[in-house]
Amino acid sequence: MLEAMDVxxxxxxxxxxxxxxxxxxxxxxxxxxxxxxxxxxxxxxVLTGFQKPNxxxxxxxxxxxxxxxxxxxxxxxxxxxxxxxxxxxxxxxERAVEIGxxxxxxxxxxxxxxxxxxxxxxxTARNEARRILQRCVLEDVAGEPCAALSYGxxxxxxxxxxxxxxxxxxxxxxxxxxxxxxxxxRLGDLITSIRADGVGVILIEHNxxxxxxxxxxIIVLHHGEKIAEGTPSVxxxxxxxxxxYLGGSGFAAA
Ligand SMILES: Nc1ncnc2c1ncn2[C@@H]1O[C@H](COP(=O)(O)OP(=O)(O)OP(=O)(O)O)[C@@H](O)[C@H]1O
Numbered sequence: 001m002l003e004a005m006d007v008x009x010x011x012x013x014x015x016x017x018x019x020x021x022x023x024x025x026x027x028x029x030x031x032x033x034x035x036x037x038x039x040x041x042x043x044x045x046v047l048t049g050f051q052k053p054n055x056x057x058x059x060x061x062x063x064x065x066x067x068x069x070x071x072x073x074x075x076x077x078x079x080x081x082x083x084x085x086x087x088x089x090x091x092x093x094e095r096a097v098e099i100g101x102x103x104x105x106x107x108x109x110x111x112x113x114x115x116x117x118x119x120x121x122x123x124t125a126r127n128e129a130r131r132i133l134q135r136c137v138l139e140d141v142a143g144e145p146c147a148a149l150s151y152g153x154x155x156x157x158x159x160x161x162x163x164x165x166x167x168x169x170x171x172x173x174x175x176x177x178x179x180x181x182x183x184x185x186r187l188g189d190l191i192t193s194i195r196a197d198g199v200g201v202i203l204i205e206h207n208x209x210x211x212x213x214x215x216x217x218i219i220v221l222h223h224g225e226k227i228a229e230g231t232p233s234v235x236x237x238x239x240x241x242x243x244x245y246l247g248g249s250g251f252a253a254a
Contacts, residue, residue, distance in 0.1 A: 005059070007043065021226070022219050025216070025217075035244075049072070061077065098129040132164055137186070137190070211232070218235045220244075
């Protein structure tokens with residue numbers, strides 16, 4: 001569904017991403033890992049339209065998305081999370097997700113003039129929001145103001161808001177950062193349930209336990225280059241990865 005081809009990005013003399021190619025299949029969890037400064041965020045920004053590559057192409061759903069605005073890419077179904085739930089802090093969790101389901105959607109003209117249509121559209125949005133909150137196990141806090149959520153719940157709410165945009169491919173940038181092991185496990189369960197719904201996920205993440213547990217495919221970056229790609233068990237045995245990323249300590253699938 002998404003293919004990056006020979007993507008390179010330089011900042012002055014710094015080669016942040018060097019000729020990286022990979023494919024992310026529509027119903028897979030594809031993780032991008034690597035040490036600090038490996039180029040993960042820069043690559044993520046290229047895929048979501050926040051950074052133009054110097055060279056290379058990115059094809060999503062059979063069309064090149066290089067040069068499209070982030071909003072245009074999101075409208076195609078490639079949706080990212082933002083750590084920005086504070087914009088909804090005065091609203092309840094359910095209302096925030098409900099508003100999220102209507103963002104970027106066109107409403108036919110008749111809906112604005114036909115009595116009852118607005119109420120019906122609101123009801124549809126509310127039902128969709130409830131379904132998303134259930135999927136994210138946030139239904140118990142649906143009536144709470146967003147600002148009252150714990151840090152871990154706020155991170156899950158970011159995903160709920162991204163799901164409200166009906167992604168075909170969801171991009172998550174370090175969703176486990178700052179989560180405790182229980183929260184990280186809950187996050188992993190959520191991400192695998194999103195995959196089970198037929199939505200692909202691209203995950204940039206430092207938490208290797210989580211990555212090894214849920215990924216279908218892992219791409220390893222080092223100094224901007226892709227040094228390995230494969231299933232968790234293939235990556236765990238790759239000597240170049242173990243040397244470059246893990247300082248020779250090795251790791252096991254969790
Ligand atoms: N806007 C920028 N201007 C100059 N250099 C940049 C810029 N953005 C990133 N870099 C450099 O590009 C390289 C890759 O950075 P990037 O943030 O993509 O790595 P990363 O793998 O996401 O790191 P981390 O895990 O620490 O977030 C680094 O050397 C970084 O200093």
